[in-house]
Amino acid sequence: MNTYLGIDIGGTAVKLGLVSENGEVLLRQEASVSFDNYQTPILETVRKAAARMLAASREAGYQPVGAGVSATGQIDSGQGIVAGTCGSLPGWPGAPIRAVLESDLGLPVTVANDANCMILGEAWVGAAKGYTDVLGVTIGTGLGGGVLTGGRLLEGARGLGGELGHMRTHACNGQRCTCGAAGCWERYASTSALVRQAVRLDPRLDNGRAIFGAARQGDAAMLRLLDSWIVEIAEGLAGLVHLFNPQLILIGGGVSSQEELLIRPLARQVKARVMPAFAQGLEVRPAALANDAGLVGAVCYFIRHHA
Numbered sequence: 415m416n417t418y419l420g421i422d423i424g425g426t427a428v429k430l431g432l433v434s435e436n437g438e439v440l441l442r443q444e445a446s447v448s449f450d451n452y453q454t455p456i457l458e459t460v461r462k463a464a465a466r467m468l469a470a471s472r473e474a475g476y477q478p479v480g481a482g483v484s485a486t487g488q489i490d491s492g493q494g495i496v497a498g499t500c501g502s503l504p505g506w507p508g509a510p511i512r513a514v515l516e517s518d519l520g521l522p523v524t525v526a527n528d529a530n531c532m533i534l535g536e537a538w539v540g541a542a543k544g545y546t547d548v549l550g551v552t553i554g555t556g557l558g559g560g561v562l563t564g565g566r567l568l569e570g571a572r573g574l575g576g577e578l579g580h581m582r583t584h585a586c587n588g589q590r591c592t593c594g595a596a597g598c599w600e601r602y603a604s605t606s607a608l609v610r611q612a613v614r615l616d617p618r619l620d621n622g623r624a625i626f627g628a629a630r631q632g633d634a635a636m637l638r639l640l641d642s643w644i645v646e647i648a649e650g651l652a653g654l655v656h657l658f659n660p661q662l663i664l665i666g667g668g669v670s671s672q673e674e675l676l677i678r679p680l681a682r683q684v685k686a687r688v689m690p691a692f693a694q695g696l697e698v699r700p701a702a703l704a705n706d707a708g709l710v711g712a713v714c715y716f717i718r719h720h721a
């Protein structure tokens with residue numbers, strides 16, 4: 415049985431796994447990439463962690479045949495480099511991830527965007543298994559996205575495609591976004607957007623968990639806030655449903671476990687906003703792989719490119 419290294423590089427941590435050809439995670443490790451406020455470049459931390467993971471895999475009797483990397487930022491998957499970022503991640507733009515890791519590990523390496531890897535992982539062994547047309551949206555600090563269409567990952571010319579959070583849903587007088595534009599969907603539909611509004615009403619409600627907790631206890635202001643936030647998410651999704659005609663909308667991120675207060679009302683709101691034929695059979699459900707989605711999806715991407 416072939417095994418692969420999966421490496422999921424985020425803005426605060428790198429998660430590593432040894433993944434089987436069936437998508438099972440056999441070993442796991444994690445390291446902070448922000449431990450010294452990025453004095454140590456992220457790629458340096460990743461190189462050390464990847465070398466440790468390869469050594470641990472070999473000690474356990476495995477011989478990984480390649481490495482799939484899932485990385486935050488705009489990833490040029492053709493060249494395996496970081497083509498850009500939103501906001502500041504010191505030293506990250508331009509990082510030659512693939513070249514450096516191929517030379518360090520002596521293995522072939524692929525690199526792709528983290529939200530794109532998430533949807534591949536979910537389609538391989540998670541909540542989107544068996545589906546060919548899926549919209550994946552990860553709701554968190556920002557709004558990550560990925561599109562599976564006809565079973566293929568939509569990547570665009572350089573691998574940058576599927577950056578759904580920066581679709582403009584508020585073209586007039588929109589809020590400024592970290593990408594430099596204004597009115598982007600993620601300024602209204604991310605968990606951060608929800609939190610920004612909640613803390614104005616109650617400074618203690620400074621995270622998604624607290625906001626959903628208050629809503630569950632009947633806090634009328636939080637219930638109203640959730641309603642209008644869900645409408646913002648649904649408006650963006652409705653546009654995307656008309657573009658891609660998905661069978662499934664997959665919601666990831668910490669808030670995706672809120673079945674009653676998020677997933678169900680969101681499904682209703684999306685279906686109410688699309689033409690009836692697009693709503694037929696359309697499913698909305700939470701992602702299943704949680705923290706493993708990136709590294710498992712990165713290995714899926716690798717296998718698809720080395721089959």
Ligand SMILES: [Zn+2]
Nearest residue numbers: 580591593598
């Ligand atoms: Zn933006």
